[in-house]
Amino acid sequence: MSKGQLEVKIGLAEMLKGGVIMDVMNPEQARIAEDAGAVAVMALERIPALIREEGGISRMSDPKMIQDIQKEVSIPVMAKVRIGHFAEAQILEALEVDFIDESEVLTPADEHNHIWKHDFKIPFVCGCRDLGEALRRIGEGAAMIRTKGEAGSGNIVEAVRHMRKVTGQIKELTVMNQDLLMARAKELGAPFSLVQQVAKLGKLPVPNFAAGGIATPADASLMMQLGAGTVFVGSGIFMSEDPSPRAKAIVEAVAYYDDPKKLSEISFGLKKAMDGLEISKIPDEERLQERGW
Amino acid sequence: MKIGILALQGDYEKHTGILDELGLDSILVRYPFELIDIEGLIIPGGESTTLTHLMKRMNFYKAMTDFANEKPILGTCAGLIMMAKVVNHHLVKPLGLLDIEVDRNGYGRQIHSFTENLPVQLNNHIEKIPVTFIRAPKITKTGEGVEILAEYHGEICAVKQGKHIGLAFHPELDGVSIFHKSAFIPNSISSNKEKPHAA
Numbered sequence: 001m002s003k004g005q006l007e008v009k010i011g012l013a014e015m016l017k018g019g020v021i022m023d024v025m026n027p028e029q030a031r032i033a034e035d036a037g038a039v040a041v042m043a044l045e046r047i048p049a050l051i052r053e054e055g056g057i058s059r060m061s062d063p064k065m066i067q068d069i070q071k072e073v074s075i076p077v078m079a080k081v082r083i084g085h086f087a088e089a090q091i092l093e094a095l096e097v098d099f100i101d102e103s104e105v106l107t108p109a110d111e112h113n114h115i116w117k118h119d120f121k122i123p124f125v126c127g128c129r130d131l132g133e134a135l136r137r138i139g140e141g142a143a144m145i146r147t148k149g150e151a152g153s154g155n156i157v158e159a160v161r162h163m164r165k166v167t168g169q170i171k172e173l174t175v176m177n178q179d180l181l182m183a184r185a186k187e188l189g190a191p192f193s194l195v196q197q198v199a200k201l202g203k204l205p206v207p208n209f210a211a212g213g214i215a216t217p218a219d220a221s222l223m224m225q226l227g228a229g230t231v232f233v234g235s236g237i238f239m240s241e242d243p244s245p246r247a248k249a250i251v252e253a254v255a256y257y258d259d260p261k262k263l264s265e266i267s268f269g270l271k272k273a274m275d276g277l278e279i280s281k282i283p284d285e286e287r288l289q290e291r292g293w
Numbered sequence: 294m295k296i297g298i299l300a301l302q303g304d305y306e307k308h309t310g311i312l313d314e315l316g317l318d319s320i321l322v323r324y325p326f327e328l329i330d331i332e333g334l335i336i337p338g339g340e341s342t343t344l345t346h347l348m349k350r351m352n353f354y355k356a357m358t359d360f361a362n363e364k365p366i367l368g369t370c371a372g373l374i375m376m377a378k379v380v381n382h383h384l385v386k387p388l389g390l391l392d393i394e395v396d397r398n399g400y401g402r403q404i405h406s407f408t409e410n411l412p413v414q415l416n417n418h419i420e421k422i423p424v425t426f427i428r429a430p431k432i433t434k435t436g437e438g439v440e441i442l443a444e445y446h447g448e449i450c451a452v453k454q455g456k457h458i459g460l461a462f463h464p465e466l467d468g469v470s471i472f473h474k475s476a477f478i479p480n481s482i483s484s485n486k487e488k489p490h491a492a
Contacts, residue, residue, distance in 0.1 A: 003407045011427040011466055012403050014304040015338045015370070034384065037346030039302060039339070074382055074397060075340055076428065098403040098428070121404050248346075255301050255347050256323065 004121030009143035012076070012098065012123055013207040016040055016144075016230060020220070020251050021209075023047045023234040026065070027072035029243075036247035040076040040098070042232065043069045048105050048152025049235035049274065052286065058106040060088040063095055070097075078125070083292045084110025086119075093122045099144070100124045102137075104291035105151045105234075114292065117141030127211065129162045129289060131169035132188035135198070136293075138206055139191040145204060147228075148289040149212015152235050154276030156213045156222065158289060163210055163226045173199040212289070215240070215273045217253030217266050224257035239274035246270055296477055297322040297331035301347040303339020303371060307465040311473050325356035333365045333477040336372030338427065338463055341397065342384045344375055354388065361390050365456035367476040373459035374430050391452060391459050392436030399431025400461075408467075413443045413451060415475050422469050424450075424462040432461060 002008075019039020024030040030041045045061045046054065060081050070077045076098035081088035083102055088109075092100050102115055104127050114137065117124040123143035128134040134145045147166070149159030169188070176184060176199060185195040197205055210228035214220055215236035223231050233250055240246045249266045256262040284290070296312055298305045300321035312319040322328065334357070336344070348354060360366070368376040377387045379394040387395075400406070406427045412419050424443075432449040435441065442451035442458070450461040451472075458476045474481065 001407050001409045003405065005408070007466070008406045008408060008425065008427065011425055011463065012406065014307060014466065015340070015427055017304060017306070017339075018300070018302040019340055019343050034342060037343045039343050074384070075342060076403065093404070096402045096404050123403065251343065251346065252350060259323075 006141070006143065009123030010206055013125075013144040016076070016209075017207060018230050018254055020230065020247075020254055021078065021232045022237055022247060023232070024069065025238065027068050029238055030069045030073045032244050033237075033247060034073040034075055036244055037251040038075060038247065039230070040078055041069065041073060042078045042080065042101060042234075043097075044080050044105075047235045047238060048288065049154070049239045050152075051105065052152045052277075058082075060085070060091065060106070063091065066092070066095055066097060070095075080106055081115070082106040083108040084113050084115060086115045089115055089120060089124075093120055097122065102126050102142075104148055104288045108291050114140055125209070127289070127292065128166065130165045130188075131173075131198070132190045133293065134166055134204060134208070135188065135190035135194040138194055138204065142206065144207050144209060146209040146211040146232055149210070149214075150277075150279055150282070151212045151288050152277075153213050153279065153282065154215045154236060154239070154274040155279055156215070156219045157279060159210050159212045159214065159223060160226065162212075162289075163223060163228060166204075166208065167227045170198055170203060174202045213276075214250075215276065217249045217263055217270075220250050220253040221257040221263055224254060230254055235274055241271035246273070294318065294332045294477070295320060295330060296333045296335065297327060298335045298337060299344075299372075301339075301351075302343045303337040304463070304465065305335075305337045308335050308337055308473075311465055311468070311470045314470055315474055315478065317473075317477060323351075325351065325353050328356055328360045331364075333367070334360060335473075336366060336368040336375050337465070338370035338372065341371040341374040341380070342382070344371055345384060345386045348375075349386065354386070357388055358390070361388070361457065365458070365476045366390060367457070367472060368459045369463050369465060370427065370429060370461060373432075373461055376457060376459045378436070379434075390457050391454050392439050393432050393452060393459070394434035396431040396433050398428050399433070400426055400429045403428055409445065411443050411445060411450075413471070415442055415471055416479075420471060422464070422471065423467040424464070424469075425466045426450075426462050429461045
């Protein structure tokens, strides 16, 4: 028998496809998420919109809070660690969370190094803005990639930018001759073997999900149509006026993302979405996507 | 012959490769009316709570039990859970196609997920295959008429009842096609292994 190898890690990521992963801050929200059909929950003390409002250092959540959520729901429970903070990751592994998000939403612990994720038996997800960043994280052992988007903004524009960038760069690789790939790997700052693999496969070797700014069923549909395997919804549910119906609607929107008639039915009469932020109004130093490289 | 893959949530795309390999056409099934056109159905891995939510919302239950009276269903992991008679969670409403009781995540959280090589008994033939268990369900009880295809350390992990097959693991992740073949083209297996004249 063997446990914790990359295939088993990617296996769980495959099972999450087409399901919504929801940020929750307590067992009550986790209950709402599971009841609404969420495929997994992300346990964190402050959802990104609140981190923005309140400021200060954001760290891994209290293990008690994570455990309370694990007791409350039967679906996979994910939790976040600071970029490069492998000690937080070791604690989450001891807690047996199902997936670790090495996330730019928390304050980075290391400006140069991300976690060497191959050392862990638990799968990791990491954010990216382009193909080079995605392949660097996969090289370190990430079993799932998500767009960074701009977390807590309620604005889809950055997630769209990052998804289009990644899929566009993948497509470029597939039409390149072999003799151009090394130079391209250098430009991307990506491991050569992974660049070769992507050129051959025409997709990333791990599932590629969308995150950062998804607030409505239409946002979820947009990201799915742009090629996301599924979506993470952070602040978009619990910062909205009526979370439970919105959570259900986004679950259904991901399943029926390419059926506009169904989507109009799903979107009908939902109360107010979260207030969003104009990206240009967010000062550069507060843009979460700039964290990590 | 066209086989449907329930495509509400989960790793449904992985099954298309296996069906291709067997020379079977496949369609992704998202609406109950799509069951009319197909000769067999796969319920893939994913989360059974999510599948329940979407199957209720789309009125799949009656259509799927009617379908199962006539045609074979293959369920893997969450699919097995959906085919069971009894499941230990209030948010899951199973179809009751297999006379089994199932403990969701019976093998534990993701850190306990694993791969193994297991002998499987199918159509009087034993074959060792690679299997992948991901937060897998455990079959805790089987009724009469349920054929046991494989066990892992004494725990039943693959069953057959009538034309239906349920697996706690994921043959689609390891490129294993024997279960798909047995469920959807059973005559080809018996003709190969036992009765060459029956083809």
